[in-house]
Amino acid sequence: MPKAPAITNRILLQHIQGMRTAVETRLECLEKDVKSLKTDVGVLKIDVGVMKIDVGVLKKDIVFVKDALQRLYTHRVNMLVRIQKLESVVGIQQQPS
Numbered sequence: 001m002p003k004a005p006a007i008t009n010r011i012l013l014q015h016i017q018g019m020r021t022a023v024e025t026r027l028e029c030l031e032k033d034v035k036s037l038k039t040d041v042g043v044l045k046i047d048v049g050v051m052k053i054d055v056g057v058l059k060k061d062i063v064f065v066k067d068a069l070q071r072l073y074t075h076r077v078n079m080l081v082r083i084q085k086l087e088s089v090v091g092i093q094q095q096p097s
Helices: 011-092
Strands: none
Touching: none
16 A cells, blocks of 8 residues: 655645635735725715705605695686686676687
């Protein structure tokens, strides 16, 4: 039977040093990825804040438009009533549509 090659302390040390280098390299890559993710999260937080502000502005605009439409509807109804009164005073009949 052939004799197994002897594993010396030097070989073990070289192997462990290689593993250490690989782990350190991988950790550096992961740290860069984490920094990048933190930056992305910060940007997303800013974007969400801007969107919340935009939603608030839109809600105010919607209320403003609703109020304007209500005023317009009220004015329209008032004008139709006035037109009907004038027609009855003058004696003009509404023509069927």
